[in-house]
Amino acid sequence: MGELTTGRGLNQQLGLSRAKAMGHLEACQTFEIVFMLNLMRDVLAITNELNKCLQKKEQDIANAMLLVEVAKRRLQVLRDDEWDSLIAKVSTFCIKHDVLIPNFEEPYVSSLRLRRKLASYTILHHYCVEVFYNIIDWQLQELNDRFDEVTTNLLHGIACLNPINSFSSFDIRKVMRMAELYLDDFDESNMSILEKQLASYIVDVRDVDERFSDLNGFCDLSKRLVQTKKHSNYPLVFRLVKLALLFPAATASVERAFSAMKFIKNDLWSQMSDDFFSGCLVPYLEKDVFDKISNDVIIKTFQDMKPHRIQL
Incomplete structure (x- = not known):
């Protein structure tokens, strides 16, 4: 109680809190933190449009696939051509805010290594290869794993079935590649029938029947196929439409x-x-x-x- 009366206990607590805060501030005011934050900002900025597109409730699959390719190419450009500009940007920030810039030719010393043992490579190698290249390579590998050949064929096939803009994206070859992924639904005999149905279907709904000219997605397409009884004329195509209709709900x-x-x-x-x-x-x-x-x-x-x- 005496300490509380004189304020010593409170002052000690405030002093410890202030010291801890200053310690955190000093830990953040390092070249490594500045470098990592700038790199993280650049990588996240590249994938931002793709992330927002994939989170939309009504997904535009065609645009999503284009954004995947855009993200891959921009990440590759970042890896190949933008190392110098990143270092210049980080160095400018450090000079402005009095953050110590290390000598890149010195051996790298990791704070995580036992007794701060010197590494067999330089500081420049650490930031360029161990951090910069590895993070971008990991991000590229993640995109390649999530959007591999099977997934890409599936998404392209769904995009080609989309009736938006009067079936402007329709491509029978990509739709057939999508159907090949559903072995339980389309066997060898069904595949040949499906190809013929697709050829007749696209002429019917795009060029002949005007009732299919104002559709805004797979929901409208499936309803219109049932309303016009065309789902019985093209049963295998309708099966593909139903599979495409279910796909966004599964992601x-x-x-x-x-x-x-x-x-x-x-x-x-x-x-x-x-x-x-x-x-x-x-x-x-x-x-x-x-x-x-x-x-x-x-x-x-x-x-x-x-x-x-x-x-x-």
Whole structure:
């Protein structure tokens, strides 16, 4: 109590907090931190458009595939041609803010190494090869792994089936390559039939039947095929359309659902029935829809579900 009265305990706590804050500040004011933050900003800026495109609820697959290629090429340009400009940018920042710039010809000393043992390479090699090249190569490898040949053929095929702009993206070869991935749905005999159906289908819906000229996506296409009875004329094409219709729901929508599950069903609220969990999850995912529903409608719906002793 004496320390609290005189303020010594409080001063000690403030002094320790201030010292800890100064320690963190000094740790951040290093060339390594400045270099890593600038490199991270450049890499994230390159992949930003692709990330935003893939997170959209209504995905534009054709544009997404183009953005994948754009990101790969920009990362390669960053790796091949922009090392000098990155170092110049980092050095300018360090000079402006009095951050020590190391001598790149000296041996690299890692703070993680036991007794700070000298490495067998220079500081320049560390930042250029061990950090700069490795991070970009890892990012390129990640894009190549996620968008390999199979995934690329699938996405290109879906994009070619899209009816937007009067089926302007249609390419029968890419659609056939997509169908080859579904061995259980399209055997060898079906593949030859599918090719003929696709040839007739595209002439029908693009050049002959004007009812297909104003479609905005696969949902509109599937509805119009059923309404016009063309789903029975081109059953294998309709099967492809249904597969394409399901694909976006198997990517970003499912990822969003799993992310939402962590908020709804957490450690503090882990026991709930499936019906109740589904009832919580759907409004969370479809916020745009439920924001338009008034409280009065919700109250009335709840009141009509079963008799209640108290009228809400």
